[in-house]
Amino acid sequence: xxxxxxxxxxxxxxxxxxxxxxxxxxxxxxxxxxxxxxxxxxxxxxxxxxxxxxxxxxxxxxxxxxxxxxxxxxxxxxxxxxxxxxxxxxxxxxxxxxxxxxxxxxxxxxxxxxxxxxxxxxxxxxxxxxxxxxxxxxxxxxxxxxxxxxxxxxxxxx
Amino acid sequence: xxxxxxxxxxxxxxxxxxxxxxxxxxxxxxxxxxxxxxxxxxxxxxxxxxxxxxxxxxxxxxxxxxxxxxxxxxxxxxxxxxxxxxxxxxxxxxxxxxxxxxxxxxxxxxxxxxxxxxxxxxxxxxxxxxxxxxxxxxxxxxxxxxxxxxxxxxxxxxxxxxxxxxxxxxxxxxxxxxxxxxxxxxxxxxxxxxxxxxxxxxxxxxxxxxxxxxxxxxxxxxxxxxxxxxxxxxxxxxxxxxxxxxxxxxxxxxxxxxxxxxxxxxxxxxxxxxxxxxxxxxxxxxxxxx
Numbered sequence: 462x463x464x465x466x467x468x469x470x471x472x473x474x475x476x477x478x479x480x481x482x483x484x485x486x487x488x489x490x491x492x493x494x495x496x497x498x499x500x501x502x503x504x505x506x507x508x509x510x511x512x513x514x515x516x517x518x519x520x521x522x523x524x525x526x527x528x529x530x531x532x533x534x535x536x537x538x539x540x541x542x543x544x545x546x547x548x549x550x551x552x553x554x555x556x557x558x559x560x561x562x563x564x565x566x567x568x569x570x571x572x573x574x575x576x577x578x579x580x581x582x583x584x585x586x587x588x589x590x591x592x593x594x595x596x597x598x599x600x601x602x603x604x605x606x607x608x609x610x611x612x613x614x615x616x617x618x619x
Numbered sequence: 620x621x622x623x624x625x626x627x628x629x630x631x632x633x634x635x636x637x638x639x640x641x642x643x644x645x646x647x648x649x650x651x652x653x654x655x656x657x658x659x660x661x662x663x664x665x666x667x668x669x670x671x672x673x674x675x676x677x678x679x680x681x682x683x684x685x686x687x688x689x690x691x692x693x694x695x696x697x698x699x700x701x702x703x704x705x706x707x708x709x710x711x712x713x714x715x716x717x718x719x720x721x722x723x724x725x726x727x728x729x730x731x732x733x734x735x736x737x738x739x740x741x742x743x744x745x746x747x748x749x750x751x752x753x754x755x756x757x758x759x760x761x762x763x764x765x766x767x768x769x770x771x772x773x774x775x776x777x778x779x780x781x782x783x784x785x786x787x788x789x790x791x792x793x794x795x796x797x798x799x800x801x802x803x804x805x806x807x808x809x810x811x812x813x814x815x816x817x818x819x820x821x822x823x824x825x826x827x828x829x830x831x832x833x834x835x836x837x838x839x840x841x842x843x844x845x846x847x848x849x850x851x852x853x854x855x856x857x858x859x860x861x862x863x864x865x866x867x868x869x870x871x872x873x874x875x876x877x878x879x880x881x882x883x884x885x886x887x888x889x890x891x892x893x894x895x896x897x898x899x900x901x902x903x904x905x906x907x908x909x
Binding site: 462463465481482483485488504505506509512515518519520521523524525526528529531571574575589590592593 | 620621622623624625626627629650653654657658660661662670672674675698721722723724725727728808809810
């Protein structure tokens, strides 16, 4: 199929490419740009591992085609922090909010987007916000604790 | 888990999109937010030859109020519905239902028109459109027609849309002040598809007599259903715990073609239809003013 030209911003860098229409944003980020921090679990929108931010909103990059990202501003886990760990990442580390780490980039970016909207959430709201992200290791308790701690860190920093 | 090859076009006007859909017929599929279509492509359950991306067409993502009606463009994102002050005030049932659609990352991309046109029997929006007596605005290269929600949802993932036709907007009559409303569903996790759900609108007089009842079920049959037998049974009767229980029991009889799958058997969904119908009627009754 004819390739389509796209231009977008990824982690603050302008990117232009010719892509096959069927290439998902997740595969484009991983295979074309080498940004393999974005993980692919289920590839049909159930697990949340591939979550990235598009124009500031958390989205499933497996449920978006690269051609749909024309003109968009994309943030992946690689772009979250340029100088050490982001406070959300720090909180996951300190509270043991991960074991194997496969779901973590999606968890961190989902939490990051959620905390921007709701800086002081209840535990129930944290659980609802993370309900679309699956973790098969932790049992979620420490992930909820990490997001709660991240909210405190972000509030203290602002 | 990778989509089969397809072409892609990015029309900049509605006329251009309609001309493309008309030329390519059923091989072309409109792409709205992609939250249902892209999983089907990834799983290779859909094999269109061309995707027509609607996201770059101006004017399809507006929310407008006119003459007692709220009009939502087909490309209004679900997240925008959730945050819209006008919708929260005039059609709170729609605002509440939206919070049950998938998860925030799904709603950030998913659209009103995409959900309605996909017609998943377990989805909230088709049932809401039925309960609210919404009208769907359908355009094609040869003109426009308006389809009442009750004629739009035909079967499993099947609507009244013909090849070359595009759902461009939904018109929702604003319920009169005092209308009680509720949506109740049973799902494995928050954001999962409902195993049984009910959306209800109720109006009552000063002495508690039911003036109007609309009851729509989802997740239980091949398409969303209005439970007209229960609506008729309630109308003109006092709204009591007893009359609500009897009406909810009629919900089961409306289920002509029950859904049954690994997530929930037909028997389970039928039992739960009565439960969600009763809960939604009770909640709508509490909210209804006189």
